[in-house]
Amino acid sequence: MINLTINNVPVQVKEGSTILQAAQKAGIKIPTLCHVENTIPKGACRVCMVQVEGARGLMASCSAPAAEGMKVISNSREVREARKFVVEMLISEHCGDCKTCVRNNDCELQQLAFEMGIESIAWEGETLKSVIDTSTHALVRDSGKCIKCRRCVDVCSEIQGVGSLFAQGRGFESKIGPAFDSNLADVVCVQCGQCSAVCPVGAITEKEHIHYVWDALDDPKKFVVVQTAPAIRAALGECFGYEPGTLVTGKMTTALRHLGFDKIFDTNFAADLTIMEEGTELLMRLKKALVDKEQVALPQYSSCSPGWIKYVEYFYPDMLDNISTCKSPQQMFGVLAKTYYADKVGIDPKDVVVVSIMPCTAKKFECARPEMTDSGFQDVDFVLTTRELGRMIQQAGIDFKNLPDSEMDAPMGISSGAADIFANTGGVMEAAVRTAYELVTGRELPTEMLHIEPLMGLEGVKKASLRIEGTLPGWEFLEGVELKVGVAHGLSNAKKIIEASRAGEEFHFIEVMTCPGGCIGGGGQPRYTTDEVRKARIAAIYKEDEGKELRKSHMNPEIEQLYKEFLEKPISHLSHKLLHTEYVSRN
Amino acid sequence: MTEKSKVCSCQGEVNEESLYPQLDDIIKSQKGKEGALIPILQATQNLFGYLPEKALKLISKETGKPFSEVAGVVGFYSYFSTTPKGKHTIRVCMGTACYVRGGQEVLKALMAALKISVCETTDDRKFTLEIGRCFGACGLAPVVMVDDETFQSVKPSKVHEILEKYA
Structure with a gap:
């Protein structure tokens, strides 16, 4: 020490x-x-x-x-003056107007200028040229606002192992960006938005969908349904001054109602459905491997996180068969809202607008993927990040802190605690195990055994081995099998687990979440996310799970109803058509 | 980048594609070494006469460095060039002494004669025009260098004579 x-x-x-x-x-x-x-x-x-x-x-x-x-x-005075000088110099070339900047009141440079008592522009001179890159679905970059701090470079290359951005050129003319001034859409970028989450100023932000959503809400012909990802409820409060880790599920629901959404639904519903589909898919792969002795791609990797999917499409295209064919919960929700739900309530699906509230910028890319149209329409129309929802609530003049709590709507707002934990690293795996154990053994998993300790926490790569015993008829092939599972979050950790698997380490199922900490640390979450904030949000998510009676996906009565009325069974012909997808090599 | 044959400053007429096996050797010899990127880029520029995008992508892939980083290093050092260079590089000194003694006029005359701007290469790939910042020969101002040869007290009206030497 x-x-x-x-x-x-x-x-x-x-x-x-x-x-x-x-x-x-x-x-x-x-x-x-x-x-x-x-x-x-x-x-x-x-x-x-x-x-x-x-x-x-x-x-x-x-x-x-x-x-x-x-x-x-x-x-000391010397330190204060030196810091002030540095900030004055940064401001002198910063090209942007605080009043109309999306980071107004959420900008670290603005905040520091205030804290240091900078009350006038000390150095008037040439400012940076503002070149705006709107090429991707998820992100907007403005070179004029960039202070060249390189946080985006560090997070993209070191944390995510992607390396889209770097300092280009030198001196005043230098820019932070892709090689040779390319647009972000033309280089390897998974659109995770971690760059936008760490940017201290307005140089990288999410591409806003707010105005589209206002237009849909104001259109009397449209039936606008909203789904909220599990990670939102543990973070949205931060936009309104709550401490990180404050659960605001009830207030969020009320706020969405006040904004004018016709139905307040939950991505959690689709997360429960994902467990049914993805779990079944895994069991089918295991059966093929263990009973039929067929060549089958194992380990199976989770597919909920669109940044991760794009990462594999770029860096490991030979591994696409290993990725679960399940669409992400966002996309499962979208397609069902415009088929199952629209039909159930007798609304023409062309009039249904699906809005997602996501902790994620890559979800904006995902909803625009050309294959995500199995309802006959774009399945999810618009995606708002947590930050955008916070801004929308402010635009509507809603006094968030004083809102009463309310409940989400049935049927697609009903979910289990297993769906809540999709928000954090290890959660998808834990949710899958809760269901798979009961389906395969027929025995109830006791409450005190619902959490899988080795898969919890912020360790980058986590592993567990689960021995299956006492199987029901039909599942005997799993008797005595050591189910080896892995969890990684942050794409540089995903790379580590892929390389370990390729080097021969045995895994059956691996969960990957693109962002550090999982979706609670997503690129669209309120700033600024540190490990301490991640831990607080994760604790809140576990609290949400633990506070529910219903904690296993297969017990969700609305999921049972969905299969009975519509899909028939997991990986049925219809679910295959609507809920599963395929991937493309981007190498 | 088109794949037509290019003039390389060191080897005359060569097909750029045929140089890639040598690039593989360059990368192989440096791979895994700490700080290998810059030596690889230097050797690659010597090989091709410039840094073609295709070569940079290969270097990025083989060294495991992101393409953005490779491009960032290339863009940082003025030594590196991503545009093909001419057979001869003309550098006009714009240091203080040369400037006050008419270096700017010499440069303008060269631009007019070659029909290119600074940092460009003539269509026939014969000349690349650059400016320098003091060659340490201020007594001879204004100075022009062509490759390693120095020309002193250059007058704008005489730049044709210099160019003709390399025709």
Whole structure:
């Protein structure tokens, strides 16, 4: 351990910690515009400078290692003036108008300018040229607003292992972006939006669907249904000043009603359905492998996360057969809303508009995939991120904090706790195991055994081995089988588990979520997501699950009804047509 | 990038495609080494005379570095060029001494004679025009360099004579 003082406060930190980490531990705030947790510090923005006794000049605390006996001052006049100068310089070339910026009131540069007492523009001069890239379905990039902090570069290459973005050129003319000024749509980009989640300013944002949704809501001919992903309820509150990890399911439902949606439904309903379809698919693959001795692609990988799907399409196209053919819950919901539900209530599906509230930007890409039209229409019309929903609620003048709670609508708003945990890493696997165990053994999984400890938490790659015993007739081939499962979140961790599997490590089923922490840490979630925030949101999701009577997907009465009335059984002819899909190689 | 034959500054007329096996060797010799990217790019530029996009994509794939990063490194160093260079590189000094003694006029005359702008290459791939920042020969200002040869006290009206030497 290392002992140092910051502003005369003694702090003890582990060897290898930075001054910034020591300050965080001591509860001393040091501003930074470039730091990204869990990446190698770059010291790019110079806003985190501190004074260290005996050192020449100021040091960037994010990259300077803490040392024994170090005396750090984080708030002297010299430090304050140096930081202010850096922020003034950044503002001097920043091309954007706070009043009309989507990040107004949610901008780290604006906030720092306020905190540092910058009340006038110190340096008038040439500003950056604003080149706006709207080429993708999910993201908009504005080079004029970019402060070149490189957080997006770090998150894209180090956390996601994709590497779409890098600093191009040098000096004032330099830009952060894809190779040779390409549009994002023309390079390898999975549209996960982690870049937009870490961007301190308005340089990378989600492509807004808000105005389309307002238009649909104001059109009397349209029947607008909304689905909310499980991760929204544990994060939306942050848009209104609640602490991370505050569950706002009831208020969110009321707010959606006030916005004018005709039916408030739940992606969770489709998550329960996914478990039925994906679980059955896995059991069928296992039967083919173990009983029929057929060549079958194993391990089966989960398919809920569209960034992950696109990642495999780019980087591992030879593995597409290993991906579950199940559409994601968002898309299962969309196609059913325009077939099963429209038919049930007697509405022409052409008048049904499906809006999704997602923690994700890649969902905007997913809903626009040309194959996602099995209802005869685009199955999901518009996708709002959690942040966009927050803005829409503000635009409507709704006093969110004072809203009463309300319940979602039947039938597609009914769901189990197993669906809630789709929001976090390990959750899909846990939900699948809850159902598969009961289907295969006929025995009830006791409440205290519902969570699978080794698959919980923020470890990048998690594994578990589950021995199947006491199988029902028909499932004897699984008797005594050690079911080996894996979980990865963050695409660089996905790569690790793929490589391990390819090197011979045995897995039967692997869950991958594109974003660190799973959907609760999605690219469309309120800013700024740290591991501490991820943990708080995950705890809230488990609380939501644990608070429900209904905690297993196959017990959801509306899912039973759906199969009885419409789909017949998992992987029936109709479910194959509506709920399953195929993928394309993008190599 | 078209695949027609190109003039390479080091080897005369060659088919660019035929150089790729050599690129494979370059990459192989550096692969896995720390900081291999820049030496690979230098050797690749020496091989092709410039850095073709196809070669950069191959380098990205083989080194496991994102294409954006490879492009970022190429764009950072003025030494690297992604456009084919002419057989001869003309560099006009724009350092202070050359500038005040008419370097700008010399440059304009060269641009007019070659019908290209700075950093461009003539259609016949004979000349690439660049500007330099002081060659350390201020007493000879204005100075023009063609490849390794230096021309001193160049007058705008005399640039034709220089070009003719390389015709």
